[in-house]
Amino acid sequence: MSDSFRFEVDNTGEARAEIATMIATGHADTWQVRYARWRVMMAMVGAGMLALIVVMLLARLFTGGQPSLLLGVGAAMIGAGAWNMLARRSVGRLVGGLSEPSAVMDGPQVWTFDADGVRIVSDVVDSRFTWRAFDRVLEGQSALGLASGAVYFAMPLEDADVRADLLGRIEAWMQA
Amino acid sequence: MDAGVTEDAIELRYRFDTKVLPAAMSGWWRSAVPPQKFVHRAVFWAVVWLGLLVLAGAIGQYGLSPVLVIAGILGAGVMVAAFAYLQRTRMRQFYRIVGAHWDQTGEIAVRFDAQGVDMRDDVSMQRYAWAAIDAVHRAKGATVLRTGMAMIAIPDAALPEGLDPSAFRARLNGWRGS
Numbered sequence: 405m406s407d408s409f410r411f412e413v414d415n416t417g418e419a420r421a422e423i424a425t426m427i428a429t430g431h432a433d434t435w436q437v438r439y440a441r442w443r444v445m446m447a448m449v450g451a452g453m454l455a456l457i458v459v460m461l462l463a464r465l466f467t468g469g470q471p472s473l474l475l476g477v478g479a480a481m482i483g484a485g486a487w488n489m490l491a492r493r494s495v496g497r498l499v500g501g502l503s504e505p506s507a508v509m510d511g512p513q514v515w516t517f518d519a520d521g522v523r524i525v526s527d528v529v530d531s532r533f534t535w536r537a538f539d540r541v542l543e544g545q546s547a548l549g550l551a552s553g554a555v556y557f558a559m560p561l562e563d564a565d566v567r568a569d570l571l572g573r574i575e576a577w578m579q580a
Numbered sequence: 581m582d583a584g585v586t587e588d589a590i591e592l593r594y595r596f597d598t599k600v601l602p603a604a605m606s607g608w609w610r611s612a613v614p615p616q617k618f619v620h621r622a623v624f625w626a627v628v629w630l631g632l633l634v635l636a637g638a639i640g641q642y643g644l645s646p647v648l649v650i651a652g653i654l655g656a657g658v659m660v661a662a663f664a665y666l667q668r669t670r671m672r673q674f675y676r677i678v679g680a681h682w683d684q685t686g687e688i689a690v691r692f693d694a695q696g697v698d699m700r701d702d703v704s705m706q707r708y709a710w711a712a713i714d715a716v717h718r719a720k721g722a723t724v725l726r727t728g729m730a731m732i733a734i735p736d737a738a739l740p741e742g743l744d745p746s747a748f749r750a751r752l753n754g755w756r757g758s
Contacts, residue, residue, distance in 0.1 A: 456655065
């Protein structure tokens with residue numbers, strides 16, 4: 405196959421963030437996302453009840469009296485809130501760290517797709533991957549991504565028709 | 581590309597052991613997240629504990645035992661521990677999925693020299709100038725190079741005899757800074 409497609413793109417940071425989010429949320433398998441949400445909800449209920457029991461037992465141990473349910477529920481909610489706050493702070497600090505200018509993501513890049521694979525060239529990186537390097541191609545709202553486990557690349561591509569056409573060709577190349 | 585260390589270059593050949601992945605990703609995280617100042621942490625926890633003391637005092641005013649605050653803290657701790665456990669199990673699954681890439685790569689040959697990093701494996705060829713490497717960071721059992729949102733992890737086990745990990749990182753940082 406002699407088809408070759410060349411794209412000159414700039415500022416891939418947003419595209420990378422979009423594709424990273426798609427990978428992280430397991431968009432490809434909706435049941436996985438639903439299962440994960442159910443699992444979290446069940447874990448929250450279970451942990452909440454456990455927290456409630458611990459509080460009731462400890463309160464009875466400390467005071468000898470019957471503590472109110474309100475205290476247990478309050479403790480469980482404070483625990484959930486504390487975890488949420490810690491997680492948000494942690495992610496916020498990571499996003500802050502990654503928002504520093506990076507020569508890899510901020511500069512112009514040239515992407516060339518053909519039957520053998522994809523080549524990505526910028527001022528600081530020259531990478532060539534065969535299609536065997538990737539296990540899936542991802543279509544975002546304004547980006548196209550190639551991923552294999554933790555390794556992924558993303559190219560901003562606003563035009564939906566061009567994106568769909570390229571996606572089809574890449575899928576065919578990957579299966580060839 | 582043969583493995584070896586010279587004055588001009590370091591060349592390594594290895595198969596990536598995905599057991600190193602959790603520590604490598606942790607190193608990548610620390611390379612991206614700037615350490616928080618001690619003063620900030622101290623003020624944050626001082627405010628938290630002061631708030632709890634005020635709460636203990638307040639419930640004492642309503643005839644309840646202030647010791648109940650300890651029960652509340654421990655209950656909240658159970659909730660946090662449950663979430664932490666859940667996060668651990670999710671991360672184990674995450675590492676298994678993201679580690680699948682290295683099933684394809686086979687043996688990796690990598691060369692570091694004054695120009696940058698040259699990596700080759702069964703499915704790719706990658707050349708990074710030092711300007712593309714945002715950080716060189718120590719991880720448990722590995723050295724992590726952060727490039728944008730991605731990472732290159734070099735297991736300590738891949739280093740030849742006579743080159744210890746800290747000397748390896750010093751040489752990389754020397755090239756990177758020059």
